[in-house]
Amino acid sequence: MAPHEIDAVEMGTASTTPSIQSVDLVIFAAYIIPVIPRDVILSDHAIVIDKSRIIALLPREEAVTRFVGLQERHLSAHIVTPGLVNLHTHAAMTLLRGLSDDKPLCDWLVQDIWPTEAVFVCPEFIKAGMTHAVAEMLRCGTTCCNDMYFFPDVVCSVLEETGFRGAVGQIVMEFPGPYGSGSDDYLEKAEPNLEKYAPGCHDLITVTMAPHAPYTVSDTSVQRADALAKQYKARMHMHLHETASECNDSESLNRESMSCHQSDQKMRPLANLKRMGLLSERLICTHMTQLTETEIDAVAAAGAHVVHCPSSNLKLASGIAPVTDMIERGVNVGIGTDGAASNNSLDMLSEMKLTAILAKAQTLQSSSVPAVEVLQMATLNGARALGLEKDIGSIEVGKRADVIAVECDSIEMIPMYNAISHIVYVAGREHVSDVWINGKHLLDNHKLTTIDEAQVKKSVLEWAAKIRKHCVDDDGPAKSADRNHEQVSDVSVTGKHLLEDRDLTTVDEAHAETSVSEGAARKCKQQKLSQ
Template sequence: MQTELLIHANWMLPVDSRDSTLEHHSIAVDRGRIAAVLPRAEAETQIQAAQTVELPGHVLIPGLVNAHTHSPMTLLRGLADDLPLMTWLHEHIWPAEGRWVDTEFVADGTRLAALEMLRGGVTCFNDMYFYPEVTARVAAEAGMRVLAGMIVVDFPTRYAETADEYLHRGLELHDQYREHTLVRPAFAPHSPYAVSDAPLERVRTLADELEVPIHIHLHETRDEIQQSLRDHGQRPLARLDRMGMLGPQLVAIHMTQLEDAEIERLASTGSHVVHCPESNLKLASGFCPVARLLEAGVNVALGTDGAASNNDLDLLAEMRTAALLAKGVAGSASAVPATAALRMATLNGARALGLDDEIGSLEQGKAADIVALDLGSHSHQPLYNVCSQLVYTAASHRVSQVWVHGRQVIRDSHPLTLDEPGVIAAARDWQQRIRPAGESG
């Protein structure tokens, strides 16, 4: 077989139905897709490749899927730490966004986010922010997959004045990128408390027509539940259910406040949950009952949230936190084992975004979104279980190679599609502009 690329590594975690760990296997890549996964001895006799990459001491995994981000908010990283969610939003983040967010802000913030995520093995992200057409363009230029969120809120911003205008601009984005290899649109109504019934019903109708996901913050805090009961007479999930929004198209973010009947309803409708453990911890939002959701059959993916509330976009670190936190919340050391955490960060994320036929596992015919991590350092020795070592000890700086749709975007830990010094310089320039008067750092 003739292929463009052949990768040899010590181990492979394909995230298949058996949670396999493959030793001394190889991946053949051709025209952006995985042509074969086979033992190295067979690959050396059966595959003739234009390029061969040797990765001793490395493990290959599917590209990580960050299922919830606000990528331009990297430029607000650390701006207002250690505050409750609503204080953080209303008194700091939303005023800063009102003053500074424009196309330049979104472009520079997305480049910084893409650099951080690619260097950490994230090849696909699900984004919610203003000017999603800019995020889509920057991600595509970086060679990264993105679900560009067609943002909707009730209040006016620099991006749009009314819910109708948000929807109109979102539909323009959908038309522009509907056939793009790396960019897919998704509706992104911010939250039930920021979007009224009429726009939410319009989103549901359009999402059904266009067959795209609905990405929304939901059941994030106790205050959100109380506000919904006061203003609508029902909990937010019940309100969305009344409007017909639950189903495989719903990607519900955070979900820290859940009752047993709500978990059953999520499972029966095929709705997806995205767990953001580090952001939830930092904002004291609550604990998502991940083990109970998984036991009920709910697909749970993993997200970092924005860098303004995390404060990083490191999905490898998020995997470890998710696995550890789930054990504490469930009171069981066997809750969310390493294999489940890896699946949440890969195939479950792809499934939530409607991309599991394309990405999320290393299987023949899927897109070649591949990440290589070096497990040869002292911190990974001795190595008894590769998946456990990956989840509990690996860090983003161990990512050495990344391919997206067969194109190499990180080589030997260096970005190939982004100007790293230029990206950092732009971020520092924004720091000087945004920094409140009289502050230093």
């Protein structure tokens, strides 16, 4: 057993009485990673859930003598973790996945994204795209997202219909868009949702003020958005320091560049926010690829939060956030996918692995941002940024039952020596079998329970046909780089079928799994004897 594994440690119980208590749900799991305490793996434990909250986390043997679930799930070959928190996305943009690739941010926005949005974005587009996004995120083990897009009322309705958790951005821009005629209109539309979904008013939905970016929102509008956020105890969510041109052109006040901020100050955008008193613990700063040491210290001192979006930043050639330096200085850093139009997926597991390996390459230090840190970034840190750390982000007594189960017995998941390492470096979205939010089973053995998958596909393809007809040349369809191994169904080599409809034809998978597992057990035993 690895040093950080615990076989029989009770993390908390609801009662010390010996009588058996009936509860809504008991999840028995081979491995549970609670995140708090840090770097702990619980073996053969149970999570006891009642009325949407975790009431006990204890060894299996004790759980069966104290609790009986109206529903029980036995996950003998699974790792259970807190649900993942996607700290920045434009969820409904799944409908624009792969529409525009291999361009820098400004060209991508001006040439392709904004013109397409102007034609197609409407409440029906948002409903279709948001439902599609929730389905994808559930399959990737995400249980909460911090969204920034248009028609937030529709986004909220989809969250309620599907049972998904979200922080919904009330977007603000100076120029007209699909949802508003300008900043005054956006700000006016924000207040009803701020009031309706104020902290504590809804068990799934919170809202944020979401001034889009320094180059699309004036100082006055950002200040007005912040005043509303203060009034309703909401977060501020903003793209910030995404590209070098944003910072440099703002500092020189280069009005010929669309990247220049809307302010009349010759300052980098972060310094300008600080000047206005807006750099605070309420601010969620997305991207932050361009930071000086002084700026990192300012973010840390203010208690502001940062969202690292590695895939999107790399794909748009925007830069790489200095994650290692930020963490060392005490900045709370979470992880986001950005929208599927720039990523091109909403797969948080992929973002976690990329976060870890990118930090090592950036610093030339293999110890930078280890797996245990990355898992915390994708769960608890995201919850902290949203002000939800008392409810989600870890598996603890009293918190909401937002948990996921990841299969660890498939051919590509064995052997396993460290469950935390496996979640970050090995697991893919195809291994996510079950998802619970508020104790409700939204993904049951790979099947969505609150979403009609066939209807989602039909709706998405109908929108895609309209968009393709309008946007794509007759030479051929838009090309997407989003190809993952779980889509591979058949493999032939020199005419011989080696993988047929996802089944191996020349390898006994069960025998291979047993052999590898036995080898792993011998290795662990040898390590113990040598200690």
